[in-house]
Amino acid sequence: MSVKIYIPGDSGALAVGGDRLAKRMADAIKARGLDAEIIRNGSRGLYWLEPMVEVETGAGRVAYGPVKPSDVDSLLEAGLLQGGDHPLSLGATEDIPFLKRQTRLTFARCGVTDPLSLDDYRNHGGLTGLTNAVAMAPEAIVAQVTDSGLRGRGGAGFPTGIKWKTVLEAQGPQKYIVCNADEGDSGTFADRMIMEGDPFVLIEGMAIAGVATGATKGYVYLRSEYPHAIRVMNRAVEIAREAGILGASVLGSAFAFDMEIRVGAGAYVCGEETALLESLEGRRGVVRAKPPLPAHKGFLGRPTVINNVISLASVPIIMDKGAAHYCDFGMGRSRGTIPIQIAGNVKHGGLFEAAFGMTLGELIDDIAGGTATGRPVKAVQVGGPLGAYFPRALFDTPFDYEAFAAKDGLIGHAGIVVFDDTADMLKQARFAFEFCAVESCGKCTPCRIGSTRGVEVADKIRDGIEPESQITLMTDLCNTMKFGSLCALGGFTPYPVMSALTHFPDDFRPAQISQAAE
Ligand SMILES: Cc1cc2nc3c(=O)[nH]c(=O)nc-3n(C[C@H](O)[C@H](O)[C@H](O)COP(=O)(O)O)c2cc1C
Numbered sequence: 001m002s003v004k005i006y007i008p009g010d011s012g013a014l015a016v017g018g019d020r021l022a023k024r025m026a027d028a029i030k031a032r033g034l035d036a037e038i039i040r041n042g043s044r045g046l047y048w049l050e051p052m053v054e055v056e057t058g059a060g061r062v063a064y065g066p067v068k069p070s071d072v073d074s075l076l077e078a079g080l081l082q083g084g085d086h087p088l089s090l091g092a093t094e095d096i097p098f099l100k101r102q103t104r105l106t107f108a109r110c111g112v113t114d115p116l117s118l119d120d121y122r123n124h125g126g127l128t129g130l131t132n133a134v135a136m137a138p139e140a141i142v143a144q145v146t147d148s149g150l151r152g153r154g155g156a157g158f159p160t161g162i163k164w165k166t167v168l169e170a171q172g173p174q175k176y177i178v179c180n181a182d183e184g185d186s187g188t189f190a191d192r193m194i195m196e197g198d199p200f201v202l203i204e205g206m207a208i209a210g211v212a213t214g215a216t217k218g219y220v221y222l223r224s225e226y227p228h229a230i231r232v233m234n235r236a237v238e239i240a241r242e243a244g245i246l247g248a249s250v251l252g253s254a255f256a257f258d259m260e261i262r263v264g265a266g267a268y269v270c271g272e273e274t275a276l277l278e279s280l281e282g283r284r285g286v287v288r289a290k291p292p293l294p295a296h297k298g299f300l301g302r303p304t305v306i307n308n309v310i311s312l313a314s315v316p317i318i319m320d321k322g323a324a325h326y327c328d329f330g331m332g333r334s335r336g337t338i339p340i341q342i343a344g345n346v347k348h349g350g351l352f353e354a355a356f357g358m359t360l361g362e363l364i365d366d367i368a369g370g371t372a373t374g375r376p377v378k379a380v381q382v383g384g385p386l387g388a389y390f391p392r393a394l395f396d397t398p399f400d401y402e403a404f405a406a407k408d409g410l411i412g413h414a415g416i417v418v419f420d421d422t423a424d425m426l427k428q429a430r431f432a433f434e435f436c437a438v439e440s441c442g443k444c445t446p447c448r449i450g451s452t453r454g455v456e457v458a459d460k461i462r463d464g465i466e467p468e469s470q471i472t473l474m475t476d477l478c479n480t481m482k483f484g485s486l487c488a489l490g491g492f493t494p495y496p497v498m499s500a501l502t503h504f505p506d507d508f509r510p511a512q513i514s515q516a517a518e
């Protein structure tokens, strides 16, 4: 039997030479007449080690990385096909601490299987959840998802089961499932990773959502900046259709469900669910006033479930292992696991799926290994560009929706971006206003005008023009935006600004500091 060599085809691995490496490996195997096949898997999410090559041995998979094309010959000479020792050896993949300390439920197959092999998917537990679902009444599926405690992973943390129940009970000649794959938050990549590394799990999750709510059509709204995910998802949908997972009779049942991939043109606000619907319907992405909720009047005015990729991709394991299994992980009202994306100035950046409850400090100091520059961590932004900056004093905050909210922060899509002590928090506050000004859909005044005024105020503080009254003005502006904006783009921009101001006041008084030093 030929030996399996895994070289990720994930965007993160491709960005650091994954394709060149795979070609070089294929040429070398051929030239040496070796009996081996190369599988382009997804990433395991240990991005500082990409391209990470794995070899299937009798004792399990063995990893090497980061591997360059020029390492191929020495790896083969060291006995790569037998898991031989080499300076790039990482040992047994599952024993690498960054992986070993994770609880992989949603990402269980990511980086393990061949993303487009349905056999591989089935052999690793795929389709069990959907098989169970089609044998159940829709109400029972919704109850199972509700009991699991799953909350939306797109940002707002709304209970998924309750959303599904609303759509199930809504009347309409046609209902829809819309998957939000816009993934616009800075430092996030979990949606992309799953779509590139385990696309069938998303398709399975969407099909379960369809069966549970009576929706027969689904769309994935996928950002244009993800060309590899678009390609993989399109092919996976074709394969699923050919295999009877999608279509008039889902897995031979009486339920019908089909889906397609739609590509967004790229605007942060198009990740907001109602702007997304506008875009999906072919118009400019402008936020709609609520009510009506999308669950009542969504895509084309019909009842629509809108869920994030990770919310939907977490459903198959719940329908496979049961609500109690999933609910057993986590803390408080944050149940199950969350794929945390560690990015920015860190030694070990990547995807870390864990039960809710780990502290920010454990994640940054321990798991991520501190900063890449070796300098002290100054601030951590959790939850994308609208998330608060936390100083080290808040590192004991557990990863839990309520615990973060209690400290004026948010988990959002669970992206963590780390900054060392060279970061200027006034600049970061200015950036938050600027980002909002650039991305604002323009529908409401506090966001459209407030964000631009915010940039001006930040510039005045920087230039030492009446800094104290400008700081008061900035605080006032943040209150207006927080309470007066129509959606969370304007409404949450105050979080990064006010957290920077509260936790790093010295950065907002540069002139005073330099005077005192003279
Ligand atoms: C400005 C803005 C951008 C957003 N971007 C995304 C996004 O990229 N992906 C996402 O899933 N949710 C995003 N959301 C949240 C969605 O509006 C919505 O809550 C989510 O898709 C619901 O799915 P969930 O319940 O599974 O989390 C965004 C919200 C706002 C206000």
Ligand code: SF4
Pocket (backbone or CB within 6 Å): 269, 287, 439, 440, 441, 442, 443, 444, 445, 447, 448, 485, 486, 487, 488, 489, 490, 491
């Ligand atoms: S807060 Fe900003 S993005 Fe949201 S509706 Fe108002 S103008 Fe549009």
